[in-house]
Amino acid sequence: MRPLDEKETTAVFEKLFKFTGNNLKHIVERPSLEGPDSNPGRYCFRLQKNRVYYVSDSVVKRATNISRDKLISLGTSIGKFTKNGSFHLTIQCLDLLASHARHKIWLKPTSEMSFLYGNHVLKSGLGRITENTSVGDGVVVFSMSDVPLGFGIAAKGTQDCRKLDPNGIVVLHQADIGEYLRTEDDL
Structure with a gap:
């Protein structure tokens, strides 16, 4: 599990922008109410085995205790990168798209x-x-x-x-x- 690099982030945001438009900032800046802290965290995008996940910071911090080969899924899977490097949205991101659709x-x-x-x-x-x-x-x-x-x-x-x-x-x-x-x- 790792953060997206610049090229991957661009591909993910372009695809999400196609569906959400300017509402993309609400997805990126959405506060997370999970975790033991009283202050809200943020949601972020993480890559694991060519799949992109939308997950809160507190869950990412907890997941660092699990080795990469044992980690199957984390947060909400929103899409995957193909072998050619293009990004495809999957049906798991439907709730995220539906609430912010343009x-x-x-x-x-x-x-x-x-x-x-x-x-x-x-x-x-x-x-x-x-x-x-x-x-x-x-x-x-x-x-x-x-x-x-x-x-x-x-x-x-x-x-x-x-x-x-x-x-x-x-x-x-x-x-x-x-x-x-x-x-x-x-x-």
Whole structure:
């Protein structure tokens, strides 16, 4: 477990900024109420075996007593670095993204299962979309009852969605909560 270097930090922050925008500062400066101290600590990003974790300082201090090869996980896993060095967000960061998301869409109940099976979001399944969403923005997908279901990349902007045919793709699927069941054999 080690802190991220400058290149890794840039890659992580660029990916998070795509989904959270200026709310990224709330993630970075979030106070931690964990630990024996009465003064609040901070959350930080740590790298362990190509996985990036979002964890409080007090937990990091406690984890130094565990050897690196014995440490499996620490805090919330938000993503991983591939062999090529690119960073990919994982579904475990959904709660963090959902609470700080800049762009959101809500699905109709009839299309929730399609998204949870790993399919893209079509115009026919779109319930609502936030204004000023443009092509390429990171989007968090919610059910109509505000339950976060996953995230993806906007294939069409807000204005383009109004004149799109019902079978047009609005959001490209990246991750959803159904992955836990689909990858159960790998775990």
